[in-house]
Amino acid sequence: GPVLDNLAVWAGHWIQLRREHCEPPSLMQTFLDGLLVERITRRPLTVRFEFKSDPRIYWLVVDGDEPELCFYDPGRDVDLVVGLDEQTFGGVLIGRINYSEALRSGGIELVGPPELQRAFPTWMNLARYAKYTGGRPAGEKISMAAV
Numbered sequence: 001g002p003v004l005d006n007l008a009v010w011a012g013h014w015i016q017l018r019r020e021h022c023e024p025p026s027l028m029q030t031f032l033d034g035l036l037v038e039r040i041t042r043r044p045l046t047v048r049f050e051f052k053s054d055p056r057i058y059w060l061v062v063d064g065d066e067p068e069l070c071f072y073d074p075g076r077d078v079d080l081v082v083g084l085d086e087q088t089f090g091g092v093l094i095g096r097i098n099y100s101e102a103l104r105s106g107g108i109e110l111v112g113p114p115e116l117q118r119a120f121p122t123w124m125n126l127a128r129y130a131k132y133t134g135g136r137p138a139g140e141k142i143s144m145a146a147v
Helices: 002-014 024-033 086-093 099-105 114-123
Strands: 045-051 057-062 068-070 080-084 108-111
Touching (some): 024 045, 024 057, 024 068, 024 086, 080 114, 086 108
Parallel strands (some): 045 080
Antiparallel strands (some): 045 057, 057 068, 080 108
16 A cells, blocks of 8 residues: 555646646546545535636535536536636646646636635535645655655
């Protein structure tokens, strides 16, 4: 177990996250799989996701216990719009890019009520090893003692 954990930390740090690894359907499924539904206090809730280099739009509908990812407009009022650069969002999901940094760079843009904008990052459950890879510049060494 500890050996595999150390390998996962190493791989998470050194893998190159390329645009081709960040297809919007995969990113949305990763986001949905890690969604912390219990932290979403406003119900019903509809969030529209727009990717910068992809014409497809996705909707997250939370109305009950099970969230639903829609590929077609569900015909509901949208509470929050999330504009995303695919590579930046992928980096946030795996812990390579700090969420605040993604906001500052424009890789994530939120339009909606301030309380939903503040709540959005709390809904994301980052990858298991994100705490070991987040925010490090390329080439910085990782201490395996931290694992």
